[in-house]
Amino acid sequence: MEDFAPLIRQEMKQFAELYFKDEKLLYYANLFMERKFTEPMKFGPLTVLHYRLFGGTSPEAAYHAGASIELFILASDILDDLQDQDAPHQPWSQAPLPIALHLATVFMTLSQQALTECGLEAEIVLPVIDMMNKQLLIAANGQMADLGNLATDEASYLSIVQHKSAALLVLACMTGVMLTGREWHAGVAEYAEQLGIAAQIENDRRDLLRWDEKNDFLQRKKTLLTLYLLEDLGERDQWVADYYACRINETEALGMQEEFEQLCERSGTMLYGSAMFSLYFNRFQELLGNIPETAGKIQEIMAIVSGKIANSGIPQ
Known part of the structure; x- marks a missing residue:
């Protein structure tokens, strides 16, 4: 399968060089982009691939759109x-x-500019921009709920994910579809959403056992897994609830890594996370196969989703 990431990176850097005339602005833009380039690139390649699968023929439009999406994801x-x-x-x-906030703002603006310069007619591009803005506003609401740590149960957690990370995957795929002149595709939106939920659950599984600043437990974050863990704690594990209630501090909790890892296994939390990931990921694959344009391209989409293409030659 073709690797779309190198050309998307090239477009991102060219847009930065074209519009960032201030030396310091361009320096930080390149610094931040180069860091982002060390990670698997999925959103932009999904945009390019969907544009091709749904009949798009303009390489300029495809890669400008891919760069647009990745610039927003970076912001x-x-x-x-x-x-x-x-x-x-x-x-x-x-x-x-102040510089980091400024760069996030200008990357968002550059994202919109990249799409407007994709070379397609305004009657195609304007509905795409409208769709993008609406998805970003959905994601903004999800982000606010996430910042407030508002999840209280499985349903509220899934709602936050649906309105945050899943909305961005819908945005990436739908941009490619709609740039071919098509309208909103409900089937694509549905499988992209299922994929977004699966990806977030996998992130939560990864972040639960890493014992650093990204650990969801140490951050007292309410995720699908930590909510499950807190549901039925035995007497010897009440320290976990005490930590979430701020009755013990982070210094005390840091010394409980082994006990916490044992609890995650003993309680079935990790098994639960694995089962929930499989539920949504399998649903994504099923929906993907039901759409004529994507049914025969499952391996190509899965290569991007799994990072097999994006990881090639990139240090992690």
Whole structure:
């Protein structure tokens, strides 16, 4: 399968060089983009692939759109890390806060500009921009609920994910579809949403056992897994509830890593997370196979989703 990421990266850098005339602005833009390029690229490639699958024929439109999506994802990642304050090693966390916020803002603006310069007619591009803005507003509501740590049960957690990370995957796929001149495709939106939920559950599984600033337990975040864990704690495990209620501090909790890992296994929390991931991921695959344009391209989409293409030659 063709790797779309190199050309998307090239477009992102070219747009930055074209519009960022201030030397310091361009320096930080390149610094932040290069850090982002070390991670698997999925959103932009999904946009390019969907554009092709649904009949798009303009390479310029495809890669401008892919760059547009990735520029927004970078801006979103910067803001998310600054808001959560859980990624101190990222260059935007180490840069002066006013500069990091400024770069997030200009990346968002550059994202919109990249799409307007895709070379397609206004009657095609304008509905796509309208769709993008509506999805971003949905994601903004989800992000606000996430910042408030408002999940109380499985249903409320899934609603937050649906309105946050899943909305961005719908945005990426639908941009490719609608740039071919088509209208909103409910089937694509549905499988993209299922994929977004599955991906977030997998992230939660990963972040539950890593014992650093990204650990959801240490951050007292309410995720599908931590809510499950808190549901039925035995007497010897009440320290977990005490930590969430701020009756014990982080220093005390840091010394309980082994006990916490044992609890996650003993309680079935990790098994539950695995089962829930499989539920949504299998649903994504099923829906994917029901759409004529994507049914025969499952392996190509799965390669992007799994990072097999994006990981090639990129240090992690």
